[in-house]
Amino acid sequence: MAKLLYTMGEVANMLSEAPSAVRYWSNYFEKYVKPQRNAKGNRLYHPEDIETLKEIQFMVKNQGLTLEGAMQRLKEDHRSVDRRVKALDSLRAIRKQLVQVREAICR
Numbered sequence: 001m002a003k004l005l006y007t008m009g010e011v012a013n014m015l016s017e018a019p020s021a022v023r024y025w026s027n028y029f030e031k032y033v034k035p036q037r038n039a040k041g042n043r044l045y046h047p048e049d050i051e052t053l054k055e056i057q058f059m060v061k062n063q064g065l066t067l068e069g070a071m072q073r074l075k076e077d078h079r080s081v082d083r084r085v086k087a088l089d090s091l092r093a094i095r096k097q098l099v100q101v102r103e104a105i106c107r
Helices: 008-015 019-028 047-062 067-076 079-106
Strands: 043-045
Touching: 008 019, 008 043, 008 047, 019 047, 019 067, 043 047, 047 067, 047 079
Parallel strands: none
Antiparallel strands: none
16 A cells, blocks of 8 residues: 655655755755645655656656756656656566566576
């Protein structure tokens, strides 16, 4: 069962990014990423926010876009980026499974 809200540390681990990068992206893309805050003021992210952060990460890290370019892409049409991000996530999951199978065979 998936969680409803994720902490900054959990999101940073999911993305393999520093928490400062996730925080910066959250502030820069405040129109698209809207984390809730708890009583202490900590950010809590919805799964939709995490998907948007994955899209931003893909555009910045893989496609080499600037943050402004990523913002333009999100404004125009982020459905195509969303499909690519999901495909990349699927490929990573397949690779992880294949590595586990290889390790099980080599034992």
